[in-house]
């Protein structure tokens with residue numbers, strides 16, 4: 242039987258024992274940085290692979306710098322802690338791995354980042370599909386604008402800025418859509434509430450530059466690599482206007498949780514013929530196969546967790 246464990250205050254403990262005080266700074270102000278990493282179970286091989294683990298921890302540490310958080314671990318040490326936790330838990334299924342670095346000081350009325358203690362915790366939970374839809378999904382343009390770099394840095398996963406994504410996702414799903422597409426304050430396309438965005442037009446693939454307020458996505462980078470390596474297409478990073486999406490041949494979203502998700506409609510207008518487009522399908526199928534360690538060419542993206550026999 243797998244065990245529900247957390248890495249907490251420097252040790253592996255039962256999740257039920259991993260608790261913080263109501264005085265914790267991060268609980269009040271969102272002064273934390275997190276990651277979402279997938280552990281992918283390969284049934285045929287009987288192996289568990291973690292996808293692009295070092296890149297996730299590099300991004301976490303960048304977020305820590307942004308929030309002036311000193312956690313006493315390097316990327317290598319964070320990877321080792323993660324492997325150790327997964328070995329101790331013993332899961333043999335797909336997982337969502339959630340590292341969290343947070344301002345742990347028990348001090349409430351304080352709006353400075355400096356001089357506050359920080360801590361790091363980590364949990365892993367069984368996880369399947371993120372977006373509950375078969376085939377291509379239905380999206381809407383959010384009335385909530387994506388936070389600008391002048392408001393809260395959007396390029397790293399700062400907990401507090403997720404209120405922005407949550408407002409957008411809530412609005413979209415209450416209105417019957419699967420996902421929200423957010424625009425920059427200037428009205429350019431930024432990204433989904435938890436995914437980066439790609440557009441295919443006349444065989445060319447475009448994605449908004451990171452400067453248009455999106456997260457520096459690791460699946461985004463994987464999709465750019467796959468487009469180049471597998472399809473021979475260099476993805477062009479450029480500003481995208483909302484109306485271009487209406488006329489695109491294909492649109493797809495990328496994210497650790499969402500994988501490569503085709504968009505079938507935006508604001509009730511079909512994209513292309515409303516089905517999964519051929520370029521999206523090729524990138525998605527290659528991606529979904531390789532994250533479980535099936536493709537030797539991309540095995541260096543997959544870290545195997547040695548499990549007891």
Ligand code: PMP
Nearest residue numbers: 435436437456458459460496497
């Ligand atoms: N944008 C946002 C706002 C996200 O939360 C995520 C999920 N981490 C992404 C994009 C996709 O990033 P990644 O591919 O690194 O998971």
